[in-house]
Amino acid sequence: MSLLLFLLILVLRAIDLFMIGTFPVPLGTIIGRALWADVLTFLSVIRWIVLPFLLLYMLVSPRAGNAFYISLIVLYVLVSFSLNLYFHQTSVPLGADLFGYNMHDIKQTVGAAAGSVPTATLVGLGVAVVVSAVAIVLFVRGRIRGDRRGFWFVLACILLFWIPISRSLTRSGLRSEYAGNIVLNKTGFFLAKSADYFFPSDAAYGAAGEDLKGDPLFTYKYLQPDAFPFLHAQPAGNNLQPYFRADSVKPNVVIILVEGLGRAFSGDNAYLGSFTPFLDSLGRGSLYFENLLSGGGRTFAVLPTMLGSLPFGKNGFAEMAPELPNSLTLMNLARHNGYGARFLYAGDASFDKMDLFVRNQGVDSIIDKSSFGDGYRLLPANSGGFTWGYGDDELFRKYFDATPDSGAPRLDIMLTVSTHSPFKIPDQARYNAMAEQRIKSFKLSAEETAAHMQYLNVYASVMYMDASVRGFFRQLQSRKDYANTIVLITGDHRLPEIPMRSKIDRYHTLLIVHSPLLAQHTRFSSVSSHFDVAPSFTRLLAGQYGWDIPQEATWVGTGLDTARAFRNVHHYPLMQTKNDVADYVAGPYFMNSGSLYRILPNMDLEPEDDEDTAGKLEAGFATYRKRNDRMVQTRQLLPDSLYSRYVRK
Template sequence: MIKKHIKGTETCKSRYLGLTYFGLILVILFRVYESLTLYQLFNPPKLWKSEALGLMQDIFLCFGVFWIIYPIYRYLFDHRGRSKLYLFEIAVVFFVVAHIAILEYFFYQMEPLDVFLFGHKTNEMMFSLNTSGLSFKRLFIILLGSILLLTIGIYYYKRIQFTTKYFEILRWLGVAGLVLFIYLDLYGKFPAASDLIKNKSFYFYTNILKDRSKKFFEPSIEEWAPRYQQEFPDRKYIDPKFPFLHEFETDEKLGNYLQSFDKAPNVVILLTESLSEYFIHPIRGMHFMPFLDSLSKNSLYWPNHFSLGERSFAANPAISASVPYGEIGFSLMETYPYHFSLINVLQRNNYFCSFFYGQGAWFHNKKHFFNFNNIDRIIDKNSFSNKFKKIEVGEEKNFWGYNDIDLFEQYIESTDSLRNKTRLDIVFTGTSHSPFILNDPEYYNSRFQKDIEKITKPEDLEHFQLYKKYYQSLYNVDDAYRLLFDSLSKRSDYNNTIFIITGDHAMTELPRLNAINPYKVPLIIYSPKLKQVQRFEEICSHNDIYETLLSYLHNKYNITIPKFSSALGNKIKFEKEFNNKGTYAFMNNNRQIVDIYSDGYYLFRDKYLFKVYKDFELREIIDRDIRKKLRNKLYAFKAASQMACYNEALMPDSLYFNFTMHTIIKSHNYKDSIFFQTSDLVLDTLKIQNANHFTLDLSCTIQSEISAFPHVMIQAIDNEGKIIYNNELEFPYDKNNYQFHENIIIPGINSTYKLVLYFKNSAKDAFQFQDLKWTLYSK
């Protein structure tokens, strides 16, 4: 019996050693694959040194995992039968395939994947994947090779008898390896690229665990939201229940720099994809955007301007409405609270408001955001003229959108008949975004080669060759702007227009200059009516545009604006000298609010503290008092942001409807109420007289099977019982929480009729939902 037990123990150790050796081989091979692929794609600085250090840490990690997992393996071997050990083999296969996917993301973005994955909708991820230019051939080869290697390894590791003589020594090496790995991961400082050194899978899994676990320890909304007004005391607040709501003060300085217009001016916001501030100036002897550089020198220009998010989702709501971020970014929320924006405020003053986008407006929820603000029209890739060339990407020719030159030409055509109408136009470019497809590749390649001949420093040549496709896209964007302004300058409405040009965020594909650089974008305000050109060094942000514009238009052209504001920003600052005053919270790439700037200090990832100097140069410092001060502001802002977005604490609905002059016909809010039903559920039957144009906002949280969930029915029935209008709204199958914003137009009505709203349960299955809120209103 003892001999049998000893034999079983030796067999267990031998097999576990085989599995460990196999894992070690996989770790080494994948690090080699990572190094060679990076060399082929980018050849980043310090590649080989970084990857060698990374391999060393990978080996330490492998030995550490060997030590941690062995007791589980031994238990299964002794008590659950050897057949249960297939779980380890399945785990190896899973982690290998996952590691390949995680590496592919790193090759695409040059930064490790983490909780960013869970901040994206499935359709957005698939669209990005299909239009990324990913090499499916390379992916297929590495997957095929990995499966072959796994098959061979799993077959042989159980059949080779490995000596167990040094098993205990290897276990102690596992302890030492784990200690060394943890120490180097937390405290190691090497003359190498930290993102390259990291084991990408370990980084991914540990960050997910950190993100999920911190929700149990982070400060509560109830504790911190009431502290917002204390931490940000520079406003005349109205009510602690609405942390951001304050009096709208209309002092501004923009009017000092503009001559009088004949009437209230058009406002054209040109939001430029991935426009880092330094792009519009010469870079290492290359000049990619000479037109925008020249325009900035003939405009009001702010080089120290913040975007509030590391991705595009943050820019539209910040510029248009200066709204809080919620938990994942305001525009990405499925249910919006009523809020003021440039769109609905200027519409109240007879502005015609449009959004132009060369890609699909569904991306990052742009369509839902602008429709909820009752924008007059959206022109995206699905409504372009047939004369423009579609950009199709990948082997399956996925329709990505249109080049910026075509976008601007479509914009010119679409506004040509509206020259005499006062307008707000928001135009979002896309050429400087993956897949970086150029309008004329041969021309821009030739231009790039001609310009690069002037470069003499080897490190600069290497840099530009490495990031060639990104820099070439800037040529194209700059040419698009030059052609746009050339065309607009010939139109009669040009002299009655204010142009605002900024970036949605800095370009993420290029190396970060420092921790704050991803948020630094230019701000250019130009008009033919400028009194003078000026460069302003003081810090401001996208959130400051909303109140600045409305204050200017109110003071100079008497437009009607709300008495109260829930804007995060204040006013754009017009100081010529650098001033580090101001507080700005950011949402990073992972939809986390962990970065904040305040009065010359920058807290990065809620951990690292920097002193900020002119031109946003950073120096890391250790100061517990300042870090605590910034953390207090960060936690208060984050809590207030979530409270305002999800607890109906942005502003009272009545404030919104009173200003927009919408008449509420009926409204119900069943917050926290749960509905359980097995038949149709009638929400209301309304008697309507001589009105035929309404808007219905309806939202709820679905708690039963979505595929069988009832549809929302809107029916108009005349006095004879005839259905004269029928509209059926279907909840998307992939969303548990959704908000309809439906315009209802009932034709040919000149008498009294009934309007019926109900859930139609065709399947007759039980369904359940909660937090139903619906409002029916008319202008």
């Protein structure tokens, strides 16, 4: 029966590879590593089956043992195909991040995928079901038989491989992120990540000292690390000051968070080619940070990291709601300085507990899918009837309809949704044609063109978003308050549906800061992240426009780096999914699950073999995680006395 299971694992792999289409590395490399991943998964699974099977077989009846094993085989086939389907829809394997979402969020995510399953996938499902059913029927009827030699062979394999192999199930050894994801056995990956989630190891903290007053790689001096593990003195300096004209009038601040916007397909030298002509031109007349990293690989991280430079907690900071630790962020500091504050989302603001987070920050209002009102057009539904919400042009139209042209200064945060699976947009044919024309203009080879055309609907949604942002600026520039407005545009993360070339690619986005208040326009190639936005802008608004801010802060980041040449002076963690703080950036290095890479000027990664450097990064990462765990346990970021001075109840 174990050989039957192994046969079905190979059948599922064959179907999986058949559905891929174009491979980023030679097929021989893929097949060899994929088979090894399947063997490890097989051995990892059967070693947990053998004992209950033997107990049932010998103590109850052979039929009971066989029924137990066959039931598990059927379950494996169904789970494996579902995980393969998830991968083909998203280009990333599903791990323990599943456990970080509530049922409402899962229903929305599943709804987005429902109705958009390709025909090849349905054919693959049919083949998997037929082969599995035939194999099981033949076994039950006795047409397939084993003997004692098979039993001893399986038992020897179990004993031989009774070593920790979970790490091998989550790593491929390939440099290409997408190729590595193809190679993984998706079921083995899911099981290994789930085991890490439910039975976490303390090994990741072994390199960190118990003294949390300082970090091995950092300059912050923590004030009360035992009680408030992230509290430190406000960073000195105001490196954005030279780029802005001072004014006695407090400016409006508008932050546009674009779903899935990645540098891979936006901006000069985008390696996939740029599909954002307006953003490219806007960036040339702005402060343009071309190597900005998101704090997370999914949307859950963007509000806490952008607005508050906040630590992740266990499943993302917002997931601690409604029992969020008191924090000082751009939102409540804006309220303290006489601003109105709003959050506008084109989808359901309860997703990822975004509504609970921004309410905790004291926003005046939340406008989301449920409160747009009449007269606005939803995004086209997929064949399953699901739509995330409103198109980007409708979000911006709602913004202007709800925003007076004068009055008290405002902090407005908008989050778009159009560039999200299933990538259904208004006027689809028009934007498909625009994207196809854009691809042709790159003058690619026939093979490269075919690879791009696989994702035509994704690129079309990006071009629709870009046109919507153009419309937003046209209307903004016609208003009186434009002269006194600062607009920030960034991506919440790089969308994963277009294959990624490296592990850092998932976080590589951009930041455009545009305003008539700018004294000069500049492009910065140095690395910064969402963690650095709040530290820099609170100091800018305090130094240039009279904001009152505290002398202490809990920022994870230190501030945007305004060096024009490529470099990285920061160090911070990056959270790939809600349960996976596996990545760490420090100086020119990137660490993923213990593997060290050097960050190249084009933001690609090169494997690095330097045990001393790896040890320093592991120690810094471990110290952050200890600090983060202490915050989760105590639910404390700053003293009540400090919080109450800046937040009105």
